[in-house]
Amino acid sequence: MKERYSPVGGRLLTPQFYFLGVLLAIGAYFIIKRFIFGIGAVSDLSDGFPWGIWITYDVVTGTAIACGGYAMAILVYVFNRGQFHPMIRAALLTSVFGYTLAGASIIVDVGRWWQLYNVFLPWYMNLNSVMLEVALCVTLYTLVLWIELSPAILEAMHANRWLRRLRHVMFIVAGLGLLLPTMHQSSLGSLLIIAGDKVHPLWQTNIIPLLFLLTAITMGYAMVVFESLYASVNLNRPLETALLSKVSAVIPWLLIGYMALRFGDLLLSDKIGYLFRSGIEPYLFAIEMLLLLYAIVKLLDKDERVRPTVLFRAALAVLIGGSLYRFNAFLIAFDPGPGWHYFPAVGEMMITIGIVAFEIMAYLFFVKKTPVLLASPSERAAAGGARRPADQGAKGLNAIARGAGAHPPALPT
């Protein structure tokens, strides 16, 4: 496997980047307001709804979306599908930022943030708490992700000795990088068990950890597909349709398993009747299932899943469906009792948007300035000899549109 990664290059400070910067600035203003005046000054959080979009989106959904590195690592390192190896770094980048910014969101969300380190102090730890396990696991995994991404940074710094040392112990880090998300993505679901009847019966179940884990892995694959297509559209990268279609082939099977478990659980615990009661919950459930069903149908079809548009729509359906599952369980189908209401406040939303904007800006920075994405064929050819920089612009999506001809990079198996 002789892969060459290189920075995509190109200007970082595009209009898109500036727009994201504006969103970040607005988010920063509300974050400062939150720290000076308190959580209530920027959010609609209340005693009945102590967790809003910061937890539900930034932490729970955001980390599930960031499971690309984890999902790809399962394929490459457990099932030995080396052909997907070149995609790991890009997936890792999304994961690193997803988890790091989930951590940042936690600091914004918790009320006594100056004592947040208490979770690491053994004399405070409550080993019965699901939250403790999530906190420790996510922190450790974020560190693991940075270590796994570090080769890209080290390469950009040409720190070859460090690279060599790291590569020899990376298998331990990678092992942790497979264990830890298994633990905490399932536990993010287990968080809801103690909430009892506050979570609607269609979402509350003993197997919630398994359901959260399955959807997280599936969303990881969907994000890898989505991110690759995004890079192709926005960064003039060649389409990796062949590889993507193979990756996305896993998704429908995971979803079928998930749906079987979900419906099976509803039947076995006599909750299937809730699908036919009044209220918005049956519709929310139906929307979730329809989105996932769409992805299943499209991605089972070998001819459909080689088409970039199908991949895009199916990946989006999985991401939205999986996110909706989490939003429903934590927020929308959550009823603490009469008189409590929640809709995110403007400040709350702008903080989340600012954090996401930062995530995208960081992604663009890393992708353009450090060797994360696979080098284009001309660069790889130049590794053994002369380089033709002018060709870098010729390949890519626009080139394809002009009919200049391109094919996905030939990769060693």
Place this chain on the structure above:
Amino acid sequence: MKTTGEWLNEEIGPRVSDQLEMRGIDRRSFIKLAAAITAAMGLPVGMAGRVMAAIEEESARPAVIWLHFQECTGCTESLLRATHPTLETLILDMVSLDYSETLLAAAGHQAEAALHDSMQANDGRFILVVEGSVPTADHGNFCKIGGQTPQQMLRKIAPHAAAAIAIGSCASWGGVQSAAPNPTGAVGLAEALQLEGITKADGTALPVISLPGCPASPYNFLQTVLYYLTMKQLPELDVKGRPMFAYGRLIHENCERRPHFDAGRFAEEFGDEGHRKGWCLYKLGCKGPETFANCPAIEFGDVGGNTWPVGIGHPCFGCSEQGVGFHKALHEQADVETVTPPSMFPGVATEHGGGATLAAAAVAGAVAGGAAVYALGAHEKLKHAEGTGSAESSRKE
């Protein structure tokens, strides 16, 4: 414990019946009087015997020197109209009023001599009662009795007293004379003693009991004196030197109109429906919520029920409270010192906010819309690429 009757017969002796007969008061009425006074001081009924014994013993009749400074003599006038006990009971049986400019029959040098003799005979044992404020501006020259300023008189007299009672708001904290701009620099007795550095002859502080009010309720004064005679000690005082039994609660806490306050029934104007129905006078400026006194309990004038300001329909103006009376405007709303729940109740399921606002919905809509537009745009680009790309790949194959 002996009964009251046994105590009278065995401990006090025949002097009691003599005294009673001379005044035409039969024993039964006297016992009832003692019981009433005991109850008014907030003491248990069983102590009536001790109260009566205190009244009886001649040696327990302390000398009282009553000084008048900047005052209207309203407190003395109120005392004159007391009925239980009457003033003559006070000055003939309970205390020996050796000097009082209002009540003394003598005048001029004779009066001065009475003051001097009493001080000498009762050195360290008499009670100094002060009515009226002490002017501190211009060395006290705003008030002179017999050519002497209050400061000079206090310097001469106070060190020889056992205790002092400041009767009325003027003597307690300055009263009406201290209303802005307080041109005479009027202060109460306790502050005057402190400013002048006047202590007892042996250097210890002279205890001062303040009985504010304009006028002070005469019964608060009588009860204080009786407490001292009976218990041989001062009653429990608050931080401002006021007896707790009279000034320990806010008027607001004793007011008969309190249920109207709690239920939100307020008179808005004099003579309106609420006013005529006897509703709470808070909105008309009643200072009950920040004034400590027992007016609602003992009222004034002994003419029946409701004879106190709020009872007859006028808001309390806080005459006994420094910083309130003669300081705040009559119809200025009071600060409620102890905030307690209203008589309303919340329902079992309280509505809380947090729902969608227009702004939030707009932002959410904008985000969703923007994301949708972006996704559609990306989709279009992919479609375009797909169209040409599939042509390419089919050519390649």
Place this chain on the structure above:
Amino acid sequence: MSINRRHFLQGLAAGAASLGAGAVMGPAVARPAKELVPGAVGILYDATQCIGCKACEVACKAANNLPPVENPALDHVYGVEGVWDAPDDLNSRTMNKIKAYPGFDSIDASRADAVLAEPTPDRVKPQDMSFVKRGCMHCVDPDCVSACPVSALTKNPDTGAVQYNPDACIGCRYCQLACPFNIPKFEYDKTFPKIVKCELCSERIAEGGIPACCDACPTGASLFGRVEDLRAEGHRRLAAAPGSSLTYPIHALDSGDNKVATVPEYVQHMYGETETGGTQTLLLADVPFRKLGLPKLGDASRARLSETIQHTLYGGMVMPTLLLGGLIYAVYNNSREERLDGDEASEEPTAEAKASQADVKCEEGRRS
């Protein structure tokens, strides 16, 4: 496909299946239910004896130095400002609240004023009217204690009261999510917030006193005592014939203060005896508890289920360790080439490669 991988895959599949099956069917050994601590004390609130005087609210605020809560709506209606301590619910400044059930359900519950209509000659007081005292239930098996990651909420080993330690608290508010009664309140309006809830006046009890609310209650509606004794007292009242005369203790079971009252028609259930594993605050009423806002709960606390599932998966870190071992083994085998590849790549970069790096940088500068 290597043999190692096949075996590992099979093992992984078996592991996942057993995990899934185990979770679906329920853990074989559930975490046992918690028992009352020997010295457990609590409060018996008898709604039938409550007159709604709110002396308990006043006493609680005084004992805990809590500021009054203004209700702008109330102030607006009556044209006065800040004259009442008028919280409409438990909140971060109110740890004890008397609410009223007016006897019928159609009242707009959001109004914090005059929910109870005043009796007039032609309007009779509804039969079903009742007050209810809300505050921490001091559960025997508290969900909040189980949920808190840093043990900020703990159960006092002597009294069983659920206490809060702000020095441990990180403000994650998981306790708010976990509590079935929505008791813990958070100071969302403060820069340095903490959780606020009744702690059963632990300091007063330690000095031999009783909680301020029970001390203040003139009718004995809030009664303090050992939980076992309170349960017995509750059953005594439930067993008494409605309409008969009964002696009711006031303040505390052993205070010596008693009164005699007519036994009402109690709902034959003591709320908190079994709900969510039992609570140390018990309630009696003569209207259904649902109408008083008390949720219908099962006999087991949710903490029991949550801890059972969590410990089944992670108990002793056995399964994670085994899984980690297997994963490291698999990764090691499947990344051999990567390590070799890395050794080659980390040699000195060639002069050509260096030149091409420089070219790339020039190109980046020209790109638009």
